[in-house]
Amino acid sequence: MSEMARNMPQGTAKMPEILPPLRGRTRLGRRIFDDENLDLLSHVLDDWFRIPGTSIRFGIDGIIGLVPGVGDILAGLASCVIVVAAWFRGVPYVTLARMVANLGIDVLIGAIPLLGDAFDIAWKANRRNYALLTRHIAEPHRHTWKDAIFLGAILLALSVVFTLPGLLVWWLIVQLVRGH
Incomplete structure (x- = not known):
């Protein structure tokens, strides 16, 4: 019996409630690298907005990329979350290399003013990387040609x-x- 419980009048002693640790969980109780969160991140970065009257979709990546110099770097850093999540979830190195290549292409070509931003909107590296992640989690040892x-x-x-x-x-x- 705890010191606090011994000092309380009889019949009123309550044991404190013990909550499980939050290890790796956000306040909402979801893991940061859950599919739902990674899917949302890839949508926000690549295709959250739609140009009215067209099927053209773009995300924060395309908007941030308009800022010369730092825009594509910041968007690339945000995109690294999906690659890091894939590594934590045990995606094979071949797939990780492909994801890093997708991201590298997005950042390097995206750095070209205006043309690079149009490329960002078309390339959608985050959606590609999320698709690679889910494919290799569902079929762990399958690599295609x-x-x-x-x-x-x-x-x-x-x-x-x-x-x-x-x-x-x-x-x-x-x-x-x-x-x-």
């Missing part, structure tokens, strides 16, 4: 991007040496 082709194309593009500057420097050095 699309996953392999997408990653191969990304690796090829990255190799070109990192090789071109080296080739350019090498060409400039050769030109300087021949010129002297």
Whole structure:
């Protein structure tokens, strides 16, 4: 019996109520990385609003992206929540790599003024990443040929991007040496 219960008059002693810990739960009692919350986040970022009279939908990502410099970075940081949730939920590394590539494409091309914002509205990286997350949670070890082709194309593009500057420097050095 607790000290408090012993000091109370007989018949009035009550044991304090013990509540379970809130580990990983918000005040509303939902986990931050639940499907419902991630689906809502991807909708808010990618297709929350609709242009009246059209089927064109856009989200906060497209609006924030209009702010030069920091807009796409802030939207990219918000988009990282879905990728981090996928990692916590045990999505395979191939899928995580594809999600990061989707996000990287969104941020890099989205940084181009106006054209990038139109791309953000069309690309919808967050909806793509949420679909990848739910597909791989439902079918944990299934990778499609699309996953392999997408990653191969990304690796090829990255190799070109990192090789071109080296080739350019090498060409400039050769030109300087021949010129002297």
